[in-house]
Amino acid sequence: MIVPNPNTARRRLVASVLLLIAILPGATAQENEALVRKIADQVIRETKLGFEGADNKQFYASAAAIPEGVAVKYASSYTGWHYTHGVLNMSMVNLGNYLNEPKYTNYAADHVAFGFANYETFKKRFPGGRSHVGYPYGEMFTMEELDDFGAMSASILALPEGKRKDEYLAYVKKAAMHLTEERLRLKDGTFVRKFPHVNTLWADDLYMSVPFLARMGKLTGEKKYFDDAIKQVVNFDKYLWDPQNQLYWHAWYSDVQRNGVAHWGRCNGWIMIAQVHLLDLLPANHPARPKLLRQLEKQVLGIAHFQSPEGLWHQVLDRPDSYLESSASAMFVYGIAHAVNQGWIGKSYASIAKTGWDGLKKYKINELGQLKDICVGTGIQDNMVFYYTRPVGLNEKHGTGPLIDAGVEILKFEKAASK
Structure with a gap:
C-alpha cells in the first residue's frame, strides 16, 4: 500500500487553488489594475x-x-x-x-x-x-x-x-x-494649416480641436461649440476617408485637391478618440448622434482589418512591413473598448480591444511599466520612407496618456464581467 506524501498533496492543493484564482475574473482585474x-x-x-x-x-x-x-x-x-x-x-x-x-x-x-x-x-x-x-x-x-x-x-x-x-x-x-x-479654415469651416501645402488638412487636428470644442459646449451650454465639433468630424471624414482601404489618410491638400501618401497609424488614432470625446459630451438626444455613431463604427471596422497577429497595429496601418507602433495601438484599444463600454457599438467588438491590450502587455510594456516603440512627433511628407523611418521612444509623451486611458477601459470591461 502506497501512503501519499502529505507535502505532495499539500503542494497539489495549493497549485489547484492558484490555478483557480488565476482564471477567475477578479484575479485578472487585480493584475491589470496593478x-x-x-x-x-x-x-x-x-x-x-x-x-x-x-x-x-x-x-x-x-x-x-x-x-x-x-x-x-x-x-x-x-x-x-x-x-x-x-x-x-x-x-x-x-x-x-x-x-x-x-x-x-x-x-x-x-x-x-x-x-x-x-x-x-x-x-x-x-x-x-x-x-x-x-x-x-x-x-x-x-x-x-x-x-x-x-x-x-x-x-x-x-x-x-x-x-x-x-x-x-x-x-x-x-x-x-x-x-x-x-x-485658418477652408470655406466650409474645416480647420487647416498653412503648410506643407497651402491650406493643408491634418488628420491630427481633429483631436487638437474637437475635445476642446465639446468641453466648451458642456461648460457654456452654447450650441455653437457642439455644432462646430460635429462639423469638423463630418468634414474630416469627407476629406480624409479612403473607402478602398477603409482607413484615413494623414493629409488632404486643398491646392492640388488630393490626399497625402500614408495611412499613418497615430493620425487614425487621433480621429478615433476625438470622436469618442465628442460622443461622451454631446447631449444624448442630439440629432447628429446617430450619424456620428455610424461613422465611428465604420472606422472601428476599418481598423479591425489591419490588426496584426500580435494584437497590435503598424506605424503605417496597411503596410505590415512597417514597425508595430504603440501609441496608435493604445488609442485603438481605448477607443474601441470605450465605445463597447458605453454601448455605442456591439459587444462583439470587445475582442479587438482585449487582444490589443494583451499585445501591449506582452510586447510593448516593460517591467517598469514603460511603453516601448512610441513614434516621436511626426509631420507630413509625401515620402513613405519618412513614415517608415520615424524614430521611436521609450515612454515618449505621445503614448503614455492613451495607454492609461486604454487600461481604464479594460478595467471597466473586467468590472462588468465580474457582475
Whole structure:
C-alpha cells in the first residue's frame, strides 16, 4: 500500500487553488489594475516640474529663479505645454476618477498650475514668440498652431471645478475665441494649416480641436461649440476617408485637391478618440448622434482589418512591413473598448480591444511599466520612407496618456464581467 506524501498533496492543493484564482475574473482585474497603476506611477516618477540650464545643467525650480541671459529647457519631457501633455492630463484625471485616487487627478492639476505660475516670465523675456528657439512655454501665449492650446485647454476643463482657477478659465475663454474666430479654415469651416501645402488638412487636428470644442459646449451650454465639433468630424471624414482601404489618410491638400501618401497609424488614432470625446459630451438626444455613431463604427471596422497577429497595429496601418507602433495601438484599444463600454457599438467588438491590450502587455510594456516603440512627433511628407523611418521612444509623451486611458477601459470591461 502506497501512503501519499502529505507535502505532495499539500503542494497539489495549493497549485489547484492558484490555478483557480488565476482564471477567475477578479484575479485578472487585480493584475491589470496593478499594471495601470504602475504605468501611471512611472510617469509621475519621470515628471520633474522645473527647468534645466541648457549649458550649465543647473536645476531651477521656477522661471523666476533663472538668471537673465541663461537659456533653459524643461527639466523633463513631461513638464511642457504641448498637446501631448493635455492628453496625459486628461488620462490622469480619468484614472483618478475611476480609481477614486486623488494623486492622479492632482498630477494634472499640478502640471497646469506650474505652467500658469511660470509662463509670464518667459513671455516678458522672450517676446519673439513660439518660433524662438531655446525657451519654454511659448506655445502657451502665442497659440500659433492647434497643437499649442487645444488639448491643453481641454485638459484644464477636465479638472475638477475646485481646481480650476479664475486665470485658467480666462485662458480657456481666450483660447476658445481664438479657435472659433481666428483659426485658418477652408470655406466650409474645416480647420487647416498653412503648410506643407497651402491650406493643408491634418488628420491630427481633429483631436487638437474637437475635445476642446465639446468641453466648451458642456461648460457654456452654447450650441455653437457642439455644432462646430460635429462639423469638423463630418468634414474630416469627407476629406480624409479612403473607402478602398477603409482607413484615413494623414493629409488632404486643398491646392492640388488630393490626399497625402500614408495611412499613418497615430493620425487614425487621433480621429478615433476625438470622436469618442465628442460622443461622451454631446447631449444624448442630439440629432447628429446617430450619424456620428455610424461613422465611428465604420472606422472601428476599418481598423479591425489591419490588426496584426500580435494584437497590435503598424506605424503605417496597411503596410505590415512597417514597425508595430504603440501609441496608435493604445488609442485603438481605448477607443474601441470605450465605445463597447458605453454601448455605442456591439459587444462583439470587445475582442479587438482585449487582444490589443494583451499585445501591449506582452510586447510593448516593460517591467517598469514603460511603453516601448512610441513614434516621436511626426509631420507630413509625401515620402513613405519618412513614415517608415520615424524614430521611436521609450515612454515618449505621445503614448503614455492613451495607454492609461486604454487600461481604464479594460478595467471597466473586467468590472462588468465580474457582475
